[in-house]
């Protein structure tokens with residue numbers, strides 16, 4: 001890091017004597033090696049290297065009390081500094097320059113190769129040739145067992161699969177027995193996932209929302225991830241869906257204030273993300289509909305989203321909220337892409353896919369749930385008219 005390097009931010013406003021006095025006072029607390037200011041042109045230039053922001057906020061409050069008529073100006077200075085989202089940390093200070101260079105790994109690509117990045121996915125036999133999605137399956141809700149229905153689709157024709165399988169908790173679904181022996185559960189689940197992998201395009205993604213049954217000590221999210229990795233898909237990452245659900249039901253007897261068998265509680269679920277063949281999904285940049293703000297927010301892999309509150313209304317016991325589907329679809333697919341949900345329930349994935357201009361296919365074993373999914377699509381169509 002060069003000693004003369006600073007991050008410069010510029011604020012344009014009329015500077016009068018009162019502001020000048022405030023600035024002099026504020027920056028008298030700091031040395032040139034942290035932050036300094038210059039009056040440049042029609043405004044104020046700040047030169048930032050490092051700053052203890054908590055302390056800076058206090059100083060700003062102090063200056064605002066001294067110059068109450070200029071509160072807005074001093075708030076805007078603080079705002080501009082708070083807006084900077086890339087920085088390093090050293091003790092209590094935010095480091096605004098050079099923090100990334102210090103950490104930079106030289107010859108990153110070669111080192112990745114040597115380590116064997118996603119070694120488990122090497123030597124796959126996935127065809128690179130993608131196929132068109134058949135017209136008869138476009139924008140359809142189909143009642144049936146996904147293992148059977150998916151067999152009717154060609155290889156490599158779906159861009160994104162987003163789904164949440166039955167969790168085997170013993171939930172009362174309309175037409176599916178939830179809560180079978182775990183071997184049986186995984187056999188069926190993996191038979192359906194095998195079909196999902198086959199129909200996924202080269203460069204397509206599959207995103208699985210799961211909540212492990214902690215009371216059975218079954219880490220479904222790890223078992224599912226191992227399955228996909230053995231099938232040579234690349235584990236692209238994991239998103240924590242923080243539900244702030246503090247009403248976790250289970251507490252083992254004797255767990256209170258005793259190390260004998262404390263029971264860990266979770267207020268979140270997981271989204272496991274896999275890519276077939278390559279991490280890069282081909283698409284026309286013009287058809288990316290995610291905004292800069294959404295992108296910046298959503299690539300942080302902890303999403304605070306309230307659970308679905310309308311489950312009674314839809315008559316389904318285990319829906320995910322539309323916001324979750326919206327983020328997954330916008331972050332991982334382009335407009336016009338094909339989105340599939342093989343456990344579509346009452347159609348949260350499909351209605352959001354429709355809203356976002358994707359081609360959708362939803363499959364569920366329950367006729368009742370599929371009817372609801374169709375009704376939601378119809379409502380969406382009427383809304384769009």
Ligand SMILES: C[S@@+](CC[C@H](N)C(=O)[O-])C[C@H]1O[C@@H](n2cnc3c(N)ncnc32)[C@H](O)[C@@H]1O
Nearest residue numbers: 145146166176319320343345346347348364365
């Ligand atoms: C966790 S729910 C999905 C809910 C959905 N995400 C929503 O928001 O409405 C799982 C669904 O899988 C369905 N299901 C279970 N076995 C199936 C199978 N073999 N083929 C298709 N759907 C199945 C159940 O009927 C249930 O609706």
